[in-house]
Amino acid sequence: MAPEAVPPGVSTDQRPGLDPYDHHRPLDQWDPAATHAQLRSSCPVAHTPAHDGYWVVTSHDLVRRCGRDPEAFSSEHDLDGSRLGKEFGGIAIPPQGHYRSIPSEMDGAAFHQYRRLLLPWFTPAATAPWLPVIRAMVAERLDRHLESGSIDLVLDLANPVPAMVTMVLVGLDAHQWENFAEPLHSLVAAPPHSPTWLAALEGIGHLRATLLDLVIARRRSPTHDVASVIVAAEIDGEPVSDADAVNVLFAVVAGGVDTTTALLANALFWLSEHPDVRRQLIDEPHLRPSAREEFLRVFSPAPATARTATRAVRIGGQDLGRGERLLLSWTAANRDPAVFDEPDRVEVTRDTRPHVAFGFGPHRCIGAPLARATFDAVLDTVLDTIGDYVVDTAGAVRYPRVGAVNGWVSLPARFSVPQR
Ligand code: HEM
DSSP: OOGGGSOTTOBSSOOTTOOBOOTTSOGGGOOHHHHHHHHHHHOSEEEEOGGGOEEEEOSHHHHHHHHTOTTTEEOOBOTTSSSSOTTOBTTSSSOOTTSOOTTTTOOHHHHHHHHHHHGGGTSHHHHTTHHHHHHHHHHHHHHHHHTTTEEEIIIIIITHHHHHHHHHHHTSOGGGHHHHHHHHHHHHHSOTTSHHHHHHHHHHHHHHHHHHHHHHHHHHSOOSSHHHHHHTOEETTEEOOHHHHHHHHHHHHHHHHSHHHHHHHHHHHHHHHOHHHHHHHHHOGGGHHHHHHHHHHHHOSSOEEEEEESSOEEETTEEEOTTOEEEEEHHHHTTOTTTSSSTTSOOTTSOOTTOOTTOSSTTSOTTHHHHHHHHHHHHHHHHHHSTTOEEOTTTOEEOSOOSSOOOEEEOEEEOOOOOO
16 A cells, blocks of 8 residues: 555554554544544555554445455464464454354354354244343343432443343353353453453453353253254264364354443443434334444444455455455444445434444354344333433443444443332
């Protein structure tokens, strides 16, 4: 990329005085939407030296092109470098942990077999019976706070509910949600390689041990949960090993715990700041599904996912070599003015169909129906029970960095105590 095409403040080279693009930079040091807008219009495939170097892809068209072409842009994570090379670092930049997430960090025939195993658990039809369960969880959580007139919308509602649903789905006890949510939140909110991040990685080691116990238990006596299905399966004619079963269950847990939480937090905060739209959603509940999709588009809870080029490939005018890393910015694509008019504006009746908040291509989020059902259950209950809530903006805390998940730490709020 020619130096003159570098937008101010988002340098992609290493000249002194210019900060390179880094999606993990603390939010008080950059404005992701403005930076992505500049990159998208001047250089939609731009290189940065951060984290050993990667290309960031920001236009809707090019992000989708990379997402749907796993032969050129691979999700593979080759932990020891023996299969493809160590540069194949999976779907996170920098590569996360010492494990390979399945099916997220694989391509090819085995990927499709795992995906087929999981799919029956995540279709809209399979998700429907969950609705009453999720609604009961929401009601139980909310009930604890009704008489006080105050609640933390993240800590008391948006954190526990999606995490509890995910626990039950994989085969764990709902009450174990906190053990899983804490290290997963730290892992996405802390600076990579910081002491908090390293401690979170250690915590994740304990979670994986819990999942291994579950795998062993389900081999002995299967029940009706994802763990039981995975341990009974064969991939490429071979039984799934304990380690790979843990890798699958961990991918589901990691996918389910922080993302819907982030969507809820952003939506509830935005609605508190826009009481006119909130009133509209209370009075016209049929608008809630399109509002949910608009919140997904504009807040993109999982902002970006990585890939590795499998061969020399030209994209967006740039020549990439085998092993070069790319970051597909779903959040930048979701604000591409070529696809969405006035992309930074929240418009709850907008046609959001081309949004890519759940990714694009064969790895598109398998949990999307469950995420939507969980979001709907929480939003319906909040709007219909404590619909006049007001977030205490002074006490609201966002994640300090939003490279992995665009989330909130805390959203304290007050509301009128409902008459029973
Ligand atoms: C608002 C909520 C959610 C958002 C925004 C979201 C976002 C995403 C995105 C962008 C991907 C694609 C990653 C890639 O292309 O490499 C993905 C994949 C995935 N998600 Fe979600 N997700 C959400 C909720 C969930 C839930 C509730 C679960 C499960 C309980 C889940 C499980 C997964 C799994 C297992 C994958 C990997 C799929 C594959 O590689 O084939 N997600 N998610």
